[in-house]
Amino acid sequence: MELPLARYQCISLDQIHTSSSFPSSNHKVLRTKPFFSGYCFRFGGRKLNNPFDKIKCVSPEQGLQPRRPKPKPSRTSDPELKGTEETRVKKPSVGICSQIEKLVLCNRYREALELFEILEIEGGFDVGLSTYDALVSACIRLGSVRAVKMVCGHMINNGFEPDQYMSNRVLLMHVKCGMMIDARKLFDEMPERNFVSWNTIIAGLVHIGDYLEAFRLFMIMWEEFSGCGIRTFALMITASAGLELISVGRQLHSCAVKMGVNDDVFVTCALINMYGKCGSIEDARWVFDDMPQKTTVGWNCIIAGYALHGYSEEALSMFYEMRDSGVKMDHFTFSMIFSICSRLASIEHAKQAHAGLVRSGFGLDIVANTALVDFYSKWGRIEDAQRVFDRMPCKNTISWNALIAGYGNHGRGAEAVDLFEQMLKERMRPDHVTFLAVLSACSYSRLFECGWEIFQSMSRDHKIKPRSMHYTCMIELLGQEGLLDEALALIRGAPFKPTVNMWAALLTASRVNENLELGKFAAEKLYGMKEHKKLCNYAVLLNIYKRSGKLKEAATLLQTMERKGLIMLPVCSWIEVNKKTHVFYTVDKRRIQTNEIYQKVDSLILEISKHGYVPKEKTFLPDVDEQEQHVLLYHSEKLAIAFGLLNTMNGSPLQIMQNHRICNNCHNAIKLIALVTRREIVVRDASRFHYFKDGSCSCGDYW
DNA sequence: TTAGGGTTAG
Structure with a gap:
């Protein structure tokens, strides 16, 4: 049989634009249904086979039973007919069918299907259109492939011949349950x-x-x-x-x-x-x-x-x-708002939205709750994130990923790994994001052996090919252990072309281990890469040019960025206090409380200097000049932290956001500020999450 | 007459 679609070859994007079939104003949109109702497609002039014939939904041992004539539904309740042969066979099925339909009407889909399954095993009962319709609704709501196969199997065995309405419902059932291959077969063979x-x-x-x-x-x-x-x-x-x-x-x-x-x-x-x-x-x-x-x-x-x-x-x-x-507002609205609040670090707005979510009746929605888990973990409230996660009636891979990433970001790598193992025990399938979360957690917490084993298991046990991000995590882990040769070997052994991030990770590892030769090699690789289409990649290269004194190359790169319309936003940090977001730029003297903020920074620097803070960046590349050293004291994040300390209550964590990557000097300074002020400080920079507490940081002293 | 469509999370 020639399928009607066979005469149309593979379509290209250009064809979409230029095809004569594509809508033009000469066509009209057909609004009225009656025009099409009853319109029959008979390709090649012949009616196609029963659409169910191609669906293999019956177990091999069961086989296809011969079709029985469709029984007339018995609707009588006349007690005199109770004793007849016909009613003895049909009466129970009518009552049970009615019960199945009632269960579906009450949204008790699982029970409806369970009841159907019991009767299906017993066999010998008839089902009408309305019951099949209810069962289709149950399958759609539960998204159960097994249930779809069971219902379709019964339709075949029962000799059920669907009309146009029911054919469409069965098609929809396959589509909604993710059985697109079967759905496509059904569609292609629909009479x-x-x-x-x-x-x-x-x-x-x-x-x-x-x-x-x-x-x-x-x-x-x-x-x-x-x-x-x-x-x-x-x-x-x-x-x-x-x-x-x-x-x-x-x-x-x-x-x-x-x-x-x-x-x-x-x-x-x-x-x-x-x-x-x-x-x-x-x-x-x-x-x-x-x-x-x-x-x-x-x-x-x-x-x-x-x-x-x-x-x-x-x-x-x-x-x-x-x-x-x-x-x-619905669950879609709330899901987005939590995600937006996590970007803005806006706890007050998120709290209001959380209350709104519960009031609205969408409090159990999986997507909204996953966004909430992510929000709380990013805001430094991992216990709240865990609480929301525990209360979720059902969880998916994304929910697990959010919590694993949350523990990892808080420097609680061992707990992140435990959670990952628990996820596997509960037969939840991990994806590449799960591995990214757990490998990052290992990298933050310096769990080298654990991270290496998980990296190995990705392709071996879970058939997931490691991507460049996973390789980057492993390069960081190897770098932290001082295994630079192994890190280089990993890059060279990757089954794809090493990315900018991989070379940047090796450069960082070289800096940390003070291996100038390998650092230069990694930097040269970065200089030589052409595929810098993203702003962040340009920014990495620009920083490297600036730091290594290659100012001419830096100027050329800036010109290229301008030509491509990539605008470098001014470096800034921001903090929310009393429901208002306060943005700070480096050496920012345009704000209210300017003098107090600068005095606070000065006093903090004096205090942390007693704990060994040196206002100078440690790097094996050429040091920044004197003027830049002065600027370093008043980097935007220090001003934002000083503002937060002046305007928030003791004990509450400070949440700082920044549109750039935190520098080594500020990182050391904030660790000590967290120690002397006994405040938790959460900084989300352009690439990482930093949770400062008691003089240490969750990122595992990356710099 | 029914049925089909638009938005969300890591």
Whole structure:
């Protein structure tokens, strides 16, 4: 049998733009359902096989039983019929089917499926459309592949022939339970497809990130129907967001305007999401402002757009606007807010949002709680993070990762490793982020042997190939042990081209071990690398040029950065006090309390000097000059800490954020400030998390 | 008539 899709070859991005099938203003969007209801696809003029035939959902020993004629449902309750053969067989199944449907209506999906399973084992009972519909709902809600196979197996054995509605429901069940291969088979072999069938399979493809295939089907659908439904439009806008193809998204947007469907709430939300994901937040805001009635999802989309591109303050401000507008906030809103608060280090806003989450009835949501675990652990409250984690009714890999990273960031590497082992015992599957979290924890806590064993187990036991970040962690671990030759060998033995971060880690290890020769070698490798497309990579190289006195190269690099539109933000640190964020720049004399802040820094430096602090950076590369030494005393983080000490209560931890990497000198200074003031200080810099307490830091004296 | 679509976490 030739599948209808076979005549369409693989699609490319250019084809999406230029294909004659792609929407233009000459097409119309088909709004009315009746036009399509009953529309029948009969490819090649012949009706295709039963869609269930290709699904292998029956155990081998059970085999396919011969189809029995579909029984007429017995709806009588006449007591006189109780004694007949027919009612003796059917009556129990009707009652039980009704019970299954009632359980599903009460959201007791697991019990409904358990009851169905018991009867399925016993065999010999009939199920009608409404019961199958309820079972499909239960499978969708539980996402259980096993349940899907059980229900489909029963349909086949029972000789059930689904109508258009039920075919679509079964298709949706496979899509929602992640059985996309089976779903695709079902779709390709469906005797009849309507808009819902097409939308269901396209939505599944978009969901798993197969955007090109989604576009391919969309074009076939467009050609077959000479148009598409409004909902398909929303899906394809989401697909263009996934591909980050703003030009395709704009094409669909202009098409939507010409067809007069741009005011549809789903299209609008998809557009806000698309512009936000493609980095055009102004366009996203424009669409959002134009929304006649702003829905929860609309607000969520615009907040996500701001948050995605680092406009955390604007995102938070939109959150409060949303609250004031009276629109109901949902678990999506709260999940984003916790993530935003963790970036802003905003405990007060997060506390309010946590209370709002509990009040809203989404207190058990897995995503919102995972974001909360991450927030508390980043804010230095690992016990609170553990408490939230313990109360979660179900956890996934991301939840475990958040807590493992939290322990690691607090310098509690042994507990992070214990948690990782517990995760494995509970049969939760680790992913590459889990290994990154646990290897970072080993690196912070100098657990070399443990880290090495876990690194080895990645590919050996878990079939996960180590990525450059995992290699970077191992280079740091080897460097801390003074095993520089082994670190170099690891880089050379990597199955991919060493990255900037790997060479930078070796350079740091060389600095720590004062191995000038290897340090120069690593630095030369960095100089020679061409693929510096990210701002942070340019910044690493720029610092190396500056520190090694290669000022000409540094100037050339700055020119290149300007040409590429990469702007270096001014170096700053910030702290939240009394719900307000205070930003500090190095040698910043424009603020209120300026004199007090500088006096506080001076007194702190005097105090910590008694504990061995030297206001000079230790490096084997050329030292900074005298003027820079003076500046070093008033680096932005020191000013932020002084402000925090002046304006917060004794005992509360100080949370400092900075947009750059903390320098060695400030790192040593803050360790001693934490010691003499008996305050916990949490600093999140551009690359790491530093938890200062009692004269030590969680990062394991990285510098 | 039903059913399908848009937003979130490490």
